[in-house]
Amino acid sequence: MLVHYLTLGLKPGATDAQIRQRYLELTRQYPPGRDAERFRRIAAAYEALADARTRMDVALFGASKVHLPRETLLDWLVAASQRHTPGLQNLLEAEGWLDE
Amino acid sequence: MSVDTIVGIDLGTTNSEVCCLVDGKPHIIDAGGNRGIVPSCVGLDARGEILVGTPALNQLAAAPERTVRSVKRLLGTEHTVMLGDQSYTPAEIAAFILKELKQQAERYLDQTVDRAVITVPAYATDAQRQATRAAGSIAGLEVVRIINEPTAAALAYGARRQTERSHLLVYDLGGGTFDVSVVAVEGGIVEVLASTGDNRLGGDDFDQRIVDRLNRHITEELGIVAPEKDVVLQMRLAVAAEQAKRSLSSAPFVTVNEDHVGMVDGHPCHLSCELSRLDFDQDIAELLERTMTLLTAALKDAGIQPRQLDRVLLVGGSTRIPLVGDLLREHIGNEPHGEVDPDLCVALGAGVQAGMEMGLDVDAVLVDVTPYTFGTRTVGEYNGELTKDLFVPLIHRNSRLPARQTNLFTTLFEDQEMVEVEVFQGDHRDVRNNVRIGTFLFEGLNSSPEAFRQGILLTYDLDLDGILHVHAVERATGRQIEGVVDNAIKPPDANMLKTARDRIESAWQGQAVDADDASSEAVDPDATDARAPQPHTDEDAVAAESGGAAAAGGAAASGSAAADPEPGDSGQVPEAVAHVLDSATRALDKASEEDQEEMIDLMEDLREAARTGSQRLMERTRTQLEDILFYLE
Numbered sequence: 063m064l065v066h067y068l069t070l071g072l073k074p075g076a077t078d079a080q081i082r083q084r085y086l087e088l089t090r091q092y093p094p095g096r097d098a099e100r101f102r103r104i105a106a107a108y109e110a111l112a113d114a115r116t117r118m119d120v121a122l123f124g125a126s127k128v129h130l131p132r133e134t135l136l137d138w139l140v141a142a143s144q145r146h147t148p149g150l151q152n153l154l155e156a157e158g159w160l161d162e
Numbered sequence: 163m164s165v166d167t168i169v170g171i172d173l174g175t176t177n178s179e180v181c182c183l184v185d186g187k188p189h190i191i192d193a194g195g196n197r198g199i200v201p202s203c204v205g206l207d208a209r210g211e212i213l214v215g216t217p218a219l220n221q222l223a224a225a226p227e228r229t230v231r232s233v234k235r236l237l238g239t240e241h242t243v244m245l246g247d248q249s250y251t252p253a254e255i256a257a258f259i260l261k262e263l264k265q266q267a268e269r270y271l272d273q274t275v276d277r278a279v280i281t282v283p284a285y286a287t288d289a290q291r292q293a294t295r296a297a298g299s300i301a302g303l304e305v306v307r308i309i310n311e312p313t314a315a316a317l318a319y320g321a322r323r324q325t326e327r328s329h330l331l332v333y334d335l336g337g338g339t340f341d342v343s344v345v346a347v348e349g350g351i352v353e354v355l356a357s358t359g360d361n362r363l364g365g366d367d368f369d370q371r372i373v374d375r376l377n378r379h380i381t382e383e384l385g386i387v388a389p390e391k392d393v394v395l396q397m398r399l400a401v402a403a404e405q406a407k408r409s410l411s412s413a414p415f416v417t418v419n420e421d422h423v424g425m426v427d428g429h430p431c432h433l434s435c436e437l438s439r440l441d442f443d444q445d446i447a448e449l450l451e452r453t454m455t456l457l458t459a460a461l462k463d464a465g466i467q468p469r470q471l472d473r474v475l476l477v478g479g480s481t482r483i484p485l486v487g488d489l490l491r492e493h494i495g496n497e498p499h500g501e502v503d504p505d506l507c508v509a510l511g512a513g514v515q516a517g518m519e520m521g522l523d524v525d526a527v528l529v530d531v532t533p534y535t536f537g538t539r540t541v542g543e544y545n546g547e548l549t550k551d552l553f554v555p556l557i558h559r560n561s562r563l564p565a566r567q568t569n570l571f572t573t574l575f576e577d578q579e580m581v582e583v584e585v586f587q588g589d590h591r592d593v594r595n596n597v598r599i600g601t602f603l604f605e606g607l608n609s610s611p612e613a614f615r616q617g618i619l620l621t622y623d624l625d626l627d628g629i630l631h632v633h634a635v636e637r638a639t640g641r642q643i644e645g646v647v648d649n650a651i652k653p654p655d656a657n658m659l660k661t662a663r664d665r666i667e668s669a670w671q672g673q674a675v676d677a678d679d680a681s682s683e684a685v686d687p688d689a690t691d692a693r694a695p696q697p698h699t700d701e702d703a704v705a706a707e708s709g710g711a712a713a714a715g716g717a718a719a720s721g722s723a724a725a726d727p728e729p730g731d732s733g734q735v736p737e738a739v740a741h742v743l744d745s746a747t748r749a750l751d752k753a754s755e756e757d758q759e760e761m762i763d764l765m766e767d768l769r770e771a772a773r774t775g776s777q778r779l780m781e782r783t784r785t786q787l788e789d790i791l792f793y794l795e
Binding site for chain 2: 090093094095
């Protein structure tokens with residue numbers, strides 16, 4: 063997770079708009095045709111952080127676009143927070159998942 | 163302008179254009195009139211000289227045996243094309259067209275042009291992309307970049323004017339292919355979100371529907387038997403059908419007149435058939451419905467609702483058909499836009515991209531995706547049954563390009579000495595429903611337990627042109643293989659390209675080519691089929707997935723199809739089967755006639771089960787066979 067924030071030069075907690083903005087800036091700076099390797103990292107970072115749901119997938123499963131059904135995901139979150147997974151509590155609060 | 167100008171070329175099924183940047187603006191080079199549109203048609207005139215473009219198209223009806231059109235549909239296949247008494251590969255015919263465009267550009271710019279950006283349909287396969295690259299090379303053009311047609315159209319539409327995020331839908335219905343892309347444009351970046359299509363659907367199919375109707379008319383009204391067999395007539399009807407199709411875009415009725423379509427009772431017959439737009443719409447409705455299904459799929463993949471679309475761009479001549487606009491309005495409730503010329507906007511976009519490749523400041527960046535999922539075949543569990551046909555995707559469709567993915571796989575057996583890495587393109591969990599586009603043999607694997615434990619890293623690398631590179635490493639030893647996927651055509655090796663280039667060059671200059679010499683080198687499919695033999699490994703020598711550790715938790719929790727295969731005990735199955743089959747064959751003589759029949763049936767079932775990987779059936783038949791064997795002994 064952190065490495066993706068570092069790639070984009072952002073701090074955890076950045077908003078969706080900030081993340082999108084940085085992605086566009088960096089893409090203009092390093093277009094895929096000029097530096098494929100660098101662009102790949104930028105795109106991977108953006109894909110992992112694109113929105114709250116994706117960030118949750120990456121944090122929990124290490125992969126984006128897992129897209130579990132909502133109920134399954136909530137069951138998972140409850141189970142995981144009961145096992146006191148380090149940092150998960152903070153993450154859930156930051157993303158506003160515990161409010162629901 | 164600098165010495166190394168790069169031009170943008172739209173190599174279309176029906177028409178082609180060449181474009182370059184003049185003062186930062188794309189400009190279509192117009193050498194032969196008609197706004198610079200060159201028909202994608204190649205022919206030989208009566209004296210054996212090569213004709214490209216309008217002159218070739220003009221002789222199509224008169225001399226179909228010496229004229230080729232719509233060659234783009236054959237690119238990437240093993241088909242050869244006859245032109246007079248010479249046989250050419252599709253790439254060579256395409257090279258004639260590219261060479262003509264290259265010369266037009268050279269005359270216009272007054273300098274040599276040897277680099278180009280060429281467009282392909284977004285849904286073009288790996289083989290079609292490779293063939294396009296080869297065609298460029300034969301024509302003496304280095305293809306610096308291959309870009310997708312709908313993406314080029316979006317570029318032409320103008321990325322730099324957009325600062326707010328907006329979503330475009332590019333609906334590209336050309337002469338031979340259909341593509342649909344959902345594109346986001348924001349702050350000078352053109353980003354393709356999803357892309358799909360059908361590379362065998364276009365204006366030619368619409369023409370064919372009209373020709374079918376005309377043939378029916380000829381048979382029923384004029385009483386001529388089997389007009390389909392008359393090649394020259396069919397070619398004439400095709401030309402007439404295309405004219406009629408164009409007229410029907412503006413008029414509700416059109417009459418097709420053709421003289422001398424055949425003889426009845428010694429008298430020549432003339433065709434005069436009225437077609438209505440309603441009839442035409444009925445004929446093509448089913449084809450257009452298919453484009454709407456694909457459009458819906460692309461929107462779904464992009465995660466965009468129809469009402470979120472800001473604009474619909476129409477590309478390709480076939481979008482002039484009124485029914486296309488009607489269907490689009492009906493499906494997405496949005497007025498389609500055609501303000502950029504649908505015939506030229508792909509070429510204009512290619513010109514913009516060419517400018518970017520030259521490093522000119524056109525202030526637009528292109529981020530494209532792959533329309534295909536690429537993966538490999540493994541042993542694993544599918545629908546609760548063990549199969550050796552499990553498709554494990556590595557690069558998912560609509561991944562940004564360039565895309566790379568590495569997965570860890572293990573061999574099925576500890577002492578396995580080779581694996582066959584099979585590359586598939588498709589989305590089905592069963593590889594047999596996908597398209598196999600390549601096979602690589604990784605031989606001489608280390609048979610130590612350590613090497614088995616560490617496994618093999620398989621990497622798929624999809625470059626900006628959409629061409630797939632495959633790379634496998636044995637982790638314990640560091641030994642590796644790599645290769646570029648080539649589908650129906652072999653990788654264009656330098657020698658072959660050079661021969662083809664010389665051949666095109668001499669044909670271009672109107673010199674008679676020595677037929678023997680030419681065909682033995684570049685044309686004869688037997689001679690060129692120097693592909694590495696593809697030895698079939700043992701059925702069980704397929705790599706098995708070890709399961710990505712990171713994703714395993716998610717997959718297990720979701721209970722989705724992304725099951726984690728356990729190659730552990732499955733490794734025994736094929737061997738045990740082979741053993742039982744062996745014993746059964748030996749015991750066959752000792753059995754009574756009745757038993758023999760039953761055994762043969764069971765052996766058949768068992769082989770079938772092993773082939774399809776159905777574990778339950780395999781277990782049951784094996785047990786029954788073993789029971790009989792036990793009783794016999």
